[in-house]
Structure formats: C-alpha cells, structure tokens
Amino acid sequence: TDRREPAAVGTATHCPYCGLQCAMTVTGDGPATATVEPRQFPTNRGGLCRKGWTAADVLRVQDRLTTPLVRVDGDLVPTSWEHALDLVASTLTKLRAEHGPDSVGVFGAGGLTNEKSYLLGKFARVALGTSNIDYNGRFCMSSAAAAGNRAFGLDRGLPFPVSDVGSARAVLILGGNVAETMPPFTAHLATAAEAGGLIVADPRRTPTVDRALAAGGVHLQLSPGTDLALALGMTHLAVAEGYADRDYLDERTEGFDAFWATAAQWWPERAERVTGVPVSRMRETVRALAESRDAGTGAYVLTARGAEQHASGTDTVSAVIALALVLGLPGNRGTGYGAITGQGNGQGGREHGQKADQLPGYRSITDPAAREHVAGVWGIDSADLPGPGRSAYELLDSLGRADGPRALMVHGSNLAVSAPRAAHVVDRLDALELLVVTDFVLSETAARADVVLPTLQWAEEEGTMTSLEGRILRRRRALRAPDGARGELDILADLAERLGQPADRFPRDAATAFEELRRASAGGPADYSGVTYERLDAGEALHWPVPAVDHPGTPRLFLDRFRTPSGRARFTVADHVGPAETVDEDFPLLATTGRVLAHYQSGAQTRRVAELVAATGPMFVEVHPDTAERAGLADGDAASVVSRRGTTRARVKTEATMRLDTVFLPFHFAGAERANLVTNDALDPTSRMPEFKVAAVRLERAS
Numbered sequence: 290t291d292r293r294e295p296a297a298v299g300t301a302t303h304c305p306y307c308g309l310q311c312a313m314t315v316t317g318d319g320p321a322t323a324t325v326e327p328r329q330f331p332t333n334r335g336g337l338c339r340k341g342w343t344a345a346d347v348l349r350v351q352d353r354l355t356t357p358l359v360r361v362d363g364d365l366v367p368t369s370w371e372h373a374l375d376l377v378a379s380t381l382t383k384l385r386a387e388h389g390p391d392s393v394g395v396f397g398a399g400g401l402t403n404e405k406s407y408l409l410g411k412f413a414r415v416a417l418g419t420s421n422i423d424y425n426g427r428f429c430m431s432s433a434a435a436a437g438n439r440a441f442g443l444d445r446g447l448p449f450p451v452s453d454v455g456s457a458r459a460v461l462i463l464g465g466n467v468a469e470t471m472p473p474f475t476a477h478l479a480t481a482a483e484a485g486g487l488i489v490a491d492p493r494r495t496p497t498v499d500r501a502l503a504a505g506g507v508h509l510q511l512s513p514g515t516d517l518a519l520a521l522g523m524t525h526l527a528v529a530e531g532y533a534d535r536d537y538l539d540e541r542t543e544g545f546d547a548f549w550a551t552a553a554q555w556w557p558e559r560a561e562r563v564t565g566v567p568v569s570r571m572r573e574t575v576r577a578l579a580e581s582r583d584a585g586t587g588a589y590v591l592t593a594r595g596a597e598q599h600a601s602g603t604d605t606v607s608a609v610i611a612l613a614l615v616l617g618l619p620g621n622r623g624t625g626y627g628a629i630t631g632q633g634n635g636q637g638g639r640e641h642g643q644k645a646d647q648l649p650g651y652r653s654i655t656d657p658a659a660r661e662h663v664a665g666v667w668g669i670d671s672a673d674l675p676g677p678g679r680s681a682y683e684l685l686d687s688l689g690r691a692d693g694p695r696a697l698m699v700h701g702s703n704l705a706v707s708a709p710r711a712a713h714v715v716d717r718l719d720a721l722e723l724l725v726v727t728d729f730v731l732s733e734t735a736a737r738a739d740v741v742l743p744t745l746q747w748a749e750e751e752g753t754m755t756s757l758e759g760r761i762l763r764r765r766r767a768l769r770a771p772d773g774a775r776g777e778l779d780i781l782a783d784l785a786e787r788l789g790q791p792a793d794r795f796p797r798d799a800a801t802a803f804e805e806l807r808r809a810s811a812g813g814p815a816d817y818s819g820v821t822y823e824r825l826d827a828g829e830a831l832h833w834p835v836p837a838v839d840h841p842g843t844p845r846l847f848l849d850r851f852r853t854p855s856g857r858a859r860f861t862v863a864d865h866v867g868p869a870e871t872v873d874e875d876f877p878l879l880a881t882t883g884r885v886l887a888h889y890q891s892g893a894q895t896r897r898v899a900e901l902v903a904a905t906g907p908m909f910v911e912v913h914p915d916t917a918e919r920a921g922l923a924d925g926d927a928a929s930v931v932s933r934r935g936t937t938r939a940r941v942k943t944e945a946t947m948r949l950d951t952v953f954l955p956f957h958f959a960g961a962e963r964a965n966l967v968t969n970d971a972l973d974p975t976s977r978m979p980e981f982k983v984a985a986v987r988l989e990r991a992s
C-alpha cells in the first residue's frame with residue numbers, strides 16, 4: 290500500500306481543487322504545521338487563488354474521520370474496519386444474489402485521481418458486475434464532452450496548452466467566470482483584456498466581465514438559457530458579413546450546408562430578440578475574433594458550465610463550435626475552441642471508466658474491440674463485462690425503485706448538496722437498503738449513510754491527475770496519513786477480496802494501478818501507455834495521447850486532421866428550443882446557479898475553512914434592486930427562492946448590474962440553503978446533463 294514516508298522537506302504537488310491544477314509545494318511534518326506555497330508552472334504562473342492558499346487548512350479540519358462508522362438504531366457509531374467492510378461486502382453479496390448485480394450502484398467523481406477513477410470502474414464491472422456506475426462529471430462537463438466528440442471525434446477540454454490562450458488578442462468565453470472559479474487563469478487572458486478583445490457571455494456582470502469591460506472588451510449579457518440562439522446569431526452574422534473562412538470550411542469541415550439551413554434563420558435581430566444581446570455587441574464579438582485571426586494575433590472561443598448545463602447543452606456547445614468552425618479557428622496554431630474543465634480531475638475522471646458508457650482509455654463500452662482489449666487487461670471474458678448503465682441523475686432517480694439499485698457506493702461526491710432537485714435525490718438515497726459513503730469528513734451525504742469509510746486527503750496520497758489542458762500531473766504524498774484512514778485503493782481491494790476476487794486483481798498502490806491503467810488505455814483515444822511516473826517525476830510535460838514511452842505527448846490536437854473518419858470537423862444541425870421550463874405568473878424569474886471565489890463545488894471542504902467562510906458569508910441570492918423591491922425585499926433581507934420543485938433560503942444581495950429577469954444562486958451551501966433545492970432535473974438528451982443553469986422561480990420574504 291501507499292505507506293512510504295513523505296519527503297522531509299517540501300513536496301511538489303498540485304492544488305486539491307479545480308481543473309487548473311495549480312502547482313504548489315506542501316511543507317510541514319503533519320497536518321498541524323502543513324503549509325502550501327505556489328510553484329511556477331505553466332498553468333498558474335506562480336499564482337494560487339484563495340482556495341489554494343488555504344488548502345492546508347482542509348488537512349486539519351476538526352471533524353476529520355479516522356474511524357469507520359455504521360448506523361445502529363438510527364445513529365452512526367464507530368466500528369472497526371473489519372466489521373465495516375464485512376458488513377458492506379455481506380450486504381452487497383446478498384443483494385446481488387437476490388436481485389442481480391445491477392442491484393448495486395457506484396457513484397464516482399471528477400475529483401478522484403486517475404488511478405482511483407480507473408479502479409472504481411473496474412471494481413464496479415468486475416467485482417460487482419454492475420452496469421450501474423456513473424459519476425458527478427455528468428453534472429459538470431458532459432455536454433462539452435459530447436459536443437467535442439461530435440465535432441472533432443475526440444474530447445479533450447482544451448486541445449491546446451492553456452498558455453496558448455495567453456498570447457491571443459481576442460478571446461470569447463461563454464458561460465465561464467474564471468476570475469472567481471480559477472483566478473490564476475486570468476493571467477492567460479491578460480493579452481486579450483489589454484487589447485480590448487476579451488468578450489464574456491454571461492447573464493451576470495461577473496468579475497470576469499469586469500476584467501473585460503475595464504479595457505474596452507464586451508459583455509454579452511444574455512437571458513439565461515439562450516446561449517444557443519446567441520451562438521447561432523453570431524454565426525449567422527459571421528457568414529453574412531464576410532467573416533467566414535471559406536477555405537477552411539472547404540478543406541477542414543463537413544456538414545456546413547445542412548447546418549446553415551438552420552443558422553440562416555437566425556439573423557442577428559432575431560437572436561437579439563431572444564437573447565437580449567444587442568446586434569452591435571454580436572458584431573463587435575465576431576469582428577474582434579476575425580480581425581485578430583487575420584492579423585495572426587490569436588483568437589480563441591471557450592465554453593464553460595454556463596453554456597453547457599442546459600437541457601440543450603450538447604446542441605448549445607455544438608452551435609458554439611460551429612461559430613468557431615465558421616471562423617476557421619479549431620485545429621490551428623494560435624486559434625482554437627476549448628472547454629474549461631471545472632473539477633480537479635474533470636478531464637482524467639472521464640477517461641478511465643467510471644462513466645456509465647465508457648471503458649478506460651476513453652473507449653466506448655459498446656465497442657467490441659474495446660471490450661475485448663479491456664477485458665484482456667482485467668483477466669476476464671469480455672462477455673462478462675456489463676454494458677452501458679444509467680447516467681448519473683437517472684441512476685440517482687432509480688435508487689430504491691423496483692428496477693433500480695438497492696445499494697449505492699459513493700466516492701468523492703456530496704450528492705445531497707450537489708445533485709439537481711436535491712430534496713428528491715435525498716429521498717432516493719434514503720430509500721436504499723445500503724448507502725456506503727467513502728469520505729474524509731461527514732459530508733451531508735455521508736451523514737445519511739449506513740456505512741461511512743474514512744479515507745485519505747489530497748496531500749496524503751500518491752497518484753496522477755489530468756488538468757484542463759490534458760496534461761498528466763503527479764499528485765504526491767506530502768504528509769503521513771492519519772491512523773485509521775485508508776486510501777480508496779486499499780478499500781476497493783479489501784472489498785473485492787471479500788466479494789471473491791483474486792487477491793492480486795485490485796492493486797493497492799497508485800504506481801501499480803497506473804501501470805495497469807497504461808495497459809488498459811493503450812490504443813484508446815486517451816492513450817496513456819507512454820506515460821510513466823518516472824517521466825512525470827522528471828518533469829516532462831505530457832499531454833495525452835502519449836502512445837509510447839519515447840513519444841513526446843500531444844500538447845496540440847488536430848493540427849493535421851480531426852479525429853473523425855474523414856479527418857474533417859463536423860457541423861451539427863442545432864436549433865434554439867429554450868430552457869425546459871419557462872416563467873409564468875407564479876414563477877416570474879429565472880434562477881441561474883454558479884460558484885463564488887472562496888468556495889468549491891458542494892462546499893464540503895471549503896465550508897470547513899474559516900477564512901473562506903468569512904470571505905463569503907452566508908448563502909445569498911443576487912438580484913436587481915428593482916426586482917427585489919417588486920417582491921417587497923431589500924438588500925440583506927431573508928428571502929425564500931421558490932421553484933416548482935422546492936424552496937431555498939438566502940439573504941438578498943442587491944446588485945444593479947443584474948438583469949431584471951434573473952437571480953443568481955451560489956450552490957456551495959447546505960441544509961435549507963441548498964441552491965439545488967430549486968434546480969431542474971430536465972436532462973440533455975445526448976449528454977444527460979441536468980439543466981442547472983435555468984429554473985423558473987419567485988422571490989418571497991422568508992417566513
């Protein structure tokens with residue numbers, strides 16, 4: 290197991306939080322004395338955000354779990370590892386015998402290391418034999434991933450190093466607030482911002498928008514849920530006003546004519562009526578991108594969750610990619626399209642088999658050759674490999690039902706806070722016969738579990754992560770793990786043995802797991818076979834695919850051809866349909882959700898850091914003062930935000946730059962302050978992404 294001693298002096302590793310994976314050095318001889326310092330690295334250029342600077346505080350949280358817990362007479366009580374694992378294994382064995390292997394589900398996360406993601410997928414399919422495994426990346430990146438696969442035949446969030454963006458004088462970001470979510474990223478926007486070429490599409494005037502406007506950039510302040518119409522309107526304008534790259538369209542794309550049959554209907558004035566964005570702003574955007582392209586000074590189009598978390602998220606990103614294709618940006622040096630990954634291992638987490646429809650190496654689970662290859666690495670017959678399972682929300686919605694799992698194992702997710710329509714999801718969790726949560730604190734989800742297994746934290750474990758630019762990074766143990774907590778690889782191996790698997794089938798140390806992952810991914814789209822810990826430890830910058838140990842990696846994809854059968858990028862016919870629910874007299878406002886600077890995801894970690902809690906204050910609803918007044922509310926009042934699914938409580942925070950029809954809810958808070966009590970569980974038909982970004986609501990004074 291990973292029990293070797295940490296380095297006596299500083300250990301080079303990466304931040305535990307977001308996909309930028311800022312480089313840091315951890316020093317100290319234990320949690321009490323641990324400190325972090327930024328390291329120079331291409332993604333963070335020596336910077337850390339407030340979350341990163343306080344990451345050591347998470348190592349010394351007061352309520353750290355170091356003993357397994359089991360529920361007895363309604364209460365969680367400490368127990369031994371032997372008893373906890375025996376209880377889990379015997380219950381899973383009984384359920385599988387009585388109801389079949391799909392009666393057990395597994396829920397993973399985009400924060401898990403590559404090694405854990407890989408072994409979680411293998412554990413589900415081999416040790417449990419279930420098809421029911423998915424992960425919280427389905428809530429994060431799945432629409433961009435699906436659209437990237439559609440257009441380019443391959444999804445890697447940024448198919449170029451993030452530093453390439455740093456030299457561009459024109460950058461369009463749709464639905465991304467990097468100045469708060471990953472502040473060091475803004476160093477890569479400085480050239481564009483100073484040139485007046487930073488353009489941000491967002492219903493809110495965020496700090497990222499402020500950065501753009503400070504130097505003459507553009508804010509496309511669209512109505513929530515109209516991103517697709519905005520993309521079509523700008524694409525129409527690009528074609529109609531002569532900004533399209535005709536040679537590129539002829540030589541490097543296919544399907545434009547069918548796409549144009551729809552896009553031609555989106556003349557800019559129509560797009561303005563739907564989105565609220567003036568035609569003049571759309572024109573400034575297209576002109577800035579095209580002129581910088583023509584001048585050879587760089588042009589990038591980037592999407593993030595604001596464009597992706599919709600019931601039409603895949604089509605929305607496809608339309609944004611269409612704009613980039615019309616302008617001739619993807620697959621060239623100095624220009625391109627990319628998606629900004631959110632979670633720490635959001636990229637690697639979707640490549641190694643914890644997704645319902647995929648096998649390691651980013652292979653399809655329905656591809657016979659892929660099944661044969663992976664089954665061979667796992668030492669099983671490919672006929673015994675389960676097929677595709679339910680997507681994340683559909684898995685959660687099926688829990689405890691006649692045809693759904695009766696037991697669920699949760700790793701790295703805090704579903705009671707982070708899932709859409711959260712109260713309903715909690716009801717489904719409570720309907721289970723067995724909920725097993727592996728975590729290092731008693732999260733809101735762990736608090737509902739039947740068994741809680743205490744695990745290691747980021748600075749206590751070895752492994753790899755893959756950043757938003759597809760670069761594989763080493764996570765290193767800086768501190769000795771606390772007695773009582775166990776690594777997830779150990780836990781899975783212990784359970785697998787109890788479920789009858791051979792003792793050596795599930796490696797317990799990250800290095801051995803990575804060696805197996807290399808073989809499982811070989812030949813797949815995300816080929817890690819040429820990556821070794823030795824190469825990473827030597828400081829090599831390896832972006833996948835890396836198909837051989839003497840291969841230098843692939844920092845820039847698609848320079849010669851796209852990964853489609855024809856080598857050309859594909860247009861998709863996509864039309865604006867609007868959000869899944871609309872406003873009416875009872876619910877006259879549109880709520881959109883997002884993150885704030887000092888918190889991360891469900892807040893399970895950052896709500897335990899006093900400095901971050903103090904910086905943010907309690908849950909708030911951001912609203913225009915006139916909108917608040919119409920609801921009889923003023924700044925600081927306690928409000929209820931009510932949707933068709935539930936109510937969340939928040940302090941009113943008035944902000945004159947908000948749209949009159951929109952309110953904003955951060956989703957980091959727990960209990961009655963969960964933003965996801967009101968969000969919509971309508972799903973994108975392709976990616977199965979829930980529509981986190983639009984819910985019809987009303988504001989009321991809290992009773």
Ligand code: SF4
Pocket residue numbers: 304305306307308309310311333336337338339340341342470471472473474
């Ligand atoms: Fe960097 Fe993200 Fe960590 Fe902030 S949270 S320090 S941006 S990796």
